[in-house]
Amino acid sequence: MNTILTTILVVTCITAVLAALLTLSDRTIGNYGEVTMTINGDKQYTVRGGSSLLDTLRSESIFIPSACGGKGSCGYCKVKVIDGGGPVLATEKPLLSSDELNGGVRLSCQCKVKQNIKIEIPEELFNVKEYAVVVEKMEQLTSTIKLLRFSFGSDEISFKPGQYMQLKAPAYEGNEEEVYRAYSIASSANDKHAVELLIGYTGGIATTYVHQHLREGDEAHLNGPYGDFYYHDDDGGPIVLAGAGTGMAPIVSILQYMADNNIER
Template identity: 80%
Template sequence: GPVLATEKPLLTKEELESNTRLSCQCKVKQNIRIEIPEELFNVKEYAVIVDKMEKLTSTIKKLTFNLGEEEINFKPGQYVQLKAPAYDGNDEEVYRAYSIASSVNDKHIIELLIGYTGGIATTYVHQHLKEGDTAHINGPYGEFYYHEDDGPIIFAGAGTGMAPIVSILQYMADNNIMREAVFFFGAKTRDNLFLLDKIKAFEEKLNLKFIPTLSREESPEWKGERGRVPNAIDKYIDTGENYSAYLCGSPAMIDSIVEALVKRNVPVDKIYFDKF
């Protein structure tokens, strides 16, 4: 049947044009066929132990969860959901999505990068969760993941958007994938840069160039790029016809980077992104 008025605000222009409906708004009047994406059969609930919590910046922590005898199979770039239970000052149980930062080969370990925003889940992580605690995650999920190809790659991210890109780079390193790659990482100041040793190791192992660009760094000691990621893309990418791109960051940041990539003729169907 036709799309209802209650559905229209929740559907994109493309979804409306393709007659996509919200299942919760449809009345089934005859037999229907339901197709479930194969990857959803991998989704499970896990009780995990917090092995380690490491402070990377003033607002970002790296969490290492141990799945014990359980295994998780995911594609590099995908995410899991972490449950934040009720705690002192919050009586609501919520799930929040966080990209996986660890290797697909570490089937008993999950690493997440979680920045403090003052929300229910990040407050739970930064102020209540401790090493040795039991936590609950489910997954994996997501259509943002590494695609096998031969062309060069542009990675771009900011903050905890580092997580899925690190997982993809680890996959490339583990499989000796030597595609030419450049990683633009946006931050405010040098204090907001992290995992630099890990990225340096990827540069030495892979055909990768890391280009951090700082928007608010005032020190003259900083000799790297200044400004925002789209400015750096304009500077370093002349023509992007052969590139694919993987982007992770805020919606506003992603939109501005996509615009910069399209200006450099990066194919739209090879621009993969995860907005958070």
């Protein structure tokens, strides 16, 4: 009996010491204090150091596209770091060309803000917004794919047919991590007060949130629009569109836009 009590006491003490060390390291090693982030030479922000550049920008309502949600696997969240970004990580190099590496391009999800930093991003990203939306409709299209219609209420959304939005999946039971995931818009760009997304269940954090926790009438958060794949009005030639599953979403958006505007190609 005494042996069991002694073991419990030792384990408790070790746990307490480890917790104290983790708290101390977070306050010292991981505490970079306030730093200055300069964007495009003329915009300055005082931010708290220690987070990724992607998260730091997001905290200032500047949204960089990131299809993988900041996991370093999609390569979308590229920004040009002029100064203060530190060395390029091994996780970034496979997704950056030699020209990009030589030009100071970094993956913002992998670049940590530890000191004053200067970066360049496309000016149009300052127009990207995050919206509080309401799930107006959820429809089970197949055993694994749902169509979700999000209402912007009195707000308006302007996008090009073929572009995508990022959906925020908050923490929920069984998951403590807040993530963003990219989904192509599947509705007409003529509808300024709602978007529809096709979301397939993969077992990931975001799709589990959508398929098992999100309900009609719930509030959600979207930011965007993003993407260079979209319908171009200035090209009147024939087009070929191919897709399957949730990959049909941008094609549906393009075809609906063409139908709404009596465009034949």
